[in-house]
Amino acid sequence: MTQISEPSDFDLIQQATREIASSTGFSLSFGGLTSGIELTVNAFSGARTGKLDGLKVRKERGLGGLAMAQRSPRFTRDYEHSPDITHDYDGAVLGEGVVSLLAIPIIAGGRLRGLIYAGSHSLVEPDTAAARPAVAIAAALGNELAIRDEVTRRLVAQRSHQSRGLSPVTEEHLREQFAQLRQVAATVKDRDVRKKLHDIGRGLTDALSVGDAEVLSRERSLKLSPRETDVLSCVALGYSNSRTAALLSLTEQTVKGYLGSAMKKLDASSRFTAVSTARKLGLLP
Secondary structure (H helix, E strand, O other), X not given: OOOOOXXXXXXXXXXXXXXXXXXXXXXXXXXXXXXXXXXXOOEEEOOOOOOOOOOEEEOOOHHHHHHHHHOOOEEEOOHHHOOOOOOOOHHHHHHOOOOEEEEEEEEEOOEEEEEEEEEEOOOOOOOHHHHHHHHHHHXXXXXXXXXXXXXXXXXXXXXXXXXXXXXXXXXXXXXXXXXXXXXXXXXXXXXXHHHHHHHHHHHHHHHHOOOOHHHHHHHOOOOOOHHHHHHHHHXXXXXXXXXXXXXXXXXXXXXXXXXXXHHHHOOOOOHHHHHHHHHHOOOOO
């Protein structure tokens, strides 16, 4: 019997672009999934050129970056002359001949997972009824990705617990040791000694990571600074900003700054989501 393989995440977004281009008022659709702090466009339907292939989109840049930052659909009737967006990507977008454009963020389980565009090579008037089918297709894609992410998370966590054979109490104790190690390293002035302490901490992270190579490969480009890791390791233990500041010899305002920066990198809406995501990516034990 022939085994039918499950569609990949890329297959899903490619299918979504086909649906938008064939069943809505937009003749062109393209998009991609996030990787780290940016998104690479690699799915298309209805494109006339290869100008959009490989386009990297960052938050707050262009129409798509605005949709990513605001987590809501954004539309421009006349892309070329729009005063409401930056024009970082004009070469690719105008090179494809795009006139009107709708950008829709793909939200899965509260996380930004990608972006899908619905465009036209001619003027399209702003019309909620016309945009609704494209938005619905993007929402359905987000729901499917959320289900996949949750299944993957549970399977990885199960495999991780089985392979480590550690009790939850032991794991929590090791996480406390990791946080204390980061606190000590933060006070050491000798670079070589500090590096060795960080290497030991990475060993604990690798031993307790709830991720695996396949899951981590999606966002390997994401890096936390040493101080962001220090702060998150304390947050992971439930410490308040004031206690974290005291332990790391920082001001509370500085702690808030590092925490906010880490949350932005991890695309997390709360400190607890940031910790969870960091663990999935192998950045925290």
